Amino acid sequence: MTYQRDFTKKLRVGVVGLGSHCYRNILPTLHYLPVELRAVCDINLELAQATAREYGCKAYASPPDMYEQESLDAVLLVVSPFEHPRLAIEAFRAGLHVWMEKPVAVRANEVEAMIAERGDRVAVVGFKKAFMPAAQKAKEVVRSAEFGALHSLLAVYPMSLPGNGQAVLEARKFQNWLGNGCHPLSLLMAVGGKVAAVTSHLAPNGRGVVLLEFADGAVGNFHLASGPQPIESYSFFGERAHLRIDNSFRVTLERGIPSQYGVTTGYIPAGFDSGAITWEPQNCLATLENKALFTQGFYQELFYFCQCVLEGKAAEEGSLEFALDVMKVYEAALVSDGKRMEIDA
Numbered sequence: 001m002t003y004q005r006d007f008t009k010k011l012r013v014g015v016v017g018l019g020s021h022c023y024r025n026i027l028p029t030l031h032y033l034p035v036e037l038r039a040v041c042d043i044n045l046e047l048a049q050a051t052a053r054e055y056g057c058k059a060y061a062s063p064p065d066m067y068e069q070e071s072l073d074a075v076l077l078v079v080s081p082f083e084h085p086r087l088a089i090e091a092f093r094a095g096l097h098v099w100m101e102k103p104v105a106v107r108a109n110e111v112e113a114m115i116a117e118r119g120d121r122v123a124v125v126g127f128k129k130a131f132m133p134a135a136q137k138a139k140e141v142v143r144s145a146e147f148g149a150l151h152s153l154l155a156v157y158p159m160s161l162p163g164n165g166q167a168v169l170e171a172r173k174f175q176n177w178l179g180n181g182c183h184p185l186s187l188l189m190a191v192g193g194k195v196a197a198v199t200s201h202l203a204p205n206g207r208g209v210v211l212l213e214f215a216d217g218a219v220g221n222f223h224l225a226s227g228p229q230p231i232e233s234y235s236f237f238g239e240r241a242h243l244r245i246d247n248s249f250r251v252t253l254e255r256g257i258p259s260q261y262g263v264t265t266g267y268i269p270a271g272f273d274s275g276a277i278t279w280e281p282q283n284c285l286a287t288l289e290n291k292a293l294f295t296q297g298f299y300q301e302l303f304y305f306c307q308c309v310l311e312g313k314a315a316e317e318g319s320l321e322f323a324l325d326v327m328k329v330y331e332a333a334l335v336s337d338g339k340r341m342e343i344d345a
């Protein structure tokens with residue numbers, strides 16, 4: 001079943017934070033989830049009331065009031081890294097399962113505080129690039145015998161790091177590396193695993209390279225690119241093949257061709273076992289798999305959360321532990337300034 005109205009078992013949910021992203025992406029995704037939207041909440045009560053009218057649910061200006069008045073199973077937090085830790089802990093204490101947007105927090109120790117309060121509640125972070133179909137395919141391929149060992153990873157993403165990272169951390173300053181650096185980091189780490197050490201090499205304008213040494217031995221290059229879109233791409237290089245993600249949805253698996261230098265005369269061998277395979281959404285039909293809510297991972301991250309709650313199992317993907325690993329890399333890259341920063345396990 002794909003549509004909200006068709007599910008027989010639904011979670012009673014409330015949503016906190018009804019700004020631009022929630023309205024554009026999160027509320028529309030609920031149409032495809034096993035949920036019943038009981039109430040919405042925003043410190044801007046007018047916004048909450050207008051949204052509640054549209055969705056036929058109740059409006060609140062304070063999360064504790066909403067938790068007290070409504071019998072909710074879960075809450076979706078779409079606010080900001082400054083508020084997510086406090087709001088998540090408040091929701092755990094009210095007995096709720098929590099899905100929250102990235103970035104989860106401003107500092108790594110705030111993620112540890114959330115883990116300490118989670119108890120048996122399910123918590124999932126909306127790392128959409130780790131959940132998007134292209135990332136799921138990358139994980140499957142990179143772990144296959146046909147691909148062989150993963151040797152290196154490359155992310156090209158529009159980003160710069162601020163100077164004086166230690167001061168940025170201590171002042172809890174919002175900057176793009178906090179707001180969006182977690183997007184490519186979460187994808188690289190979902191595919192490549194834990195990072196053991198980080199070294200940032202930056203030009204004076206903050207562009208450059210964040211070198212990631214993965215615990216399993218692969219080396220990652222997070223290239224902090226400049227210029228307008230389209231410049232986002234990801235590559236994973238293995239022993240026997242390499243895989244590329246372009247525009248966050250086109251996946252190309254390069255298998256190569258049998259070739260002997262100076263001897264082979266043809267470049268298109270017979271059969272189906274060589275060359276590249278490309279997957280991309282077909283844009284001809286009015287279906288679901290080509291919609292941004294599905295290609296970018298919003299549906300997958302939220303559906304996974306609902307599944308974990310309904311099946312009573314702890315989250316393995318997009319977990320708070322994964323978010324903590326991402327935050328540690330975020331912090332290490334900020335303060336590295338050319339020095340190799342080891343990340344504690």
Ligand SMILES: NC(=O)c1ccc[n+]([C@@H]2O[C@H](COP(=O)([O-])OP(=O)(O)OC[C@H]3O[C@@H](n4cnc5c(N)ncnc54)[C@H](O)[C@@H]3O)[C@@H](O)[C@H]2O)c1
Binds near residue numbers: 022043063080102
């Ligand atoms: N995954 C993505 O692609 C993506 C894209 C955009 C934004 N985001 C994330 O979504 C979150 C929201 O971003 P946005 O652009 O919608 O921001 P926004 O400022 O438009 O919306 C935030 C809303 O939260 C409300 N709010 C603030 N404090 C609150 C509190 N204590 N209780 C209840 N409501 C409160 C504000 O009034 C506002 O309406 C951020 O964490 C952002 O990083 C994710």
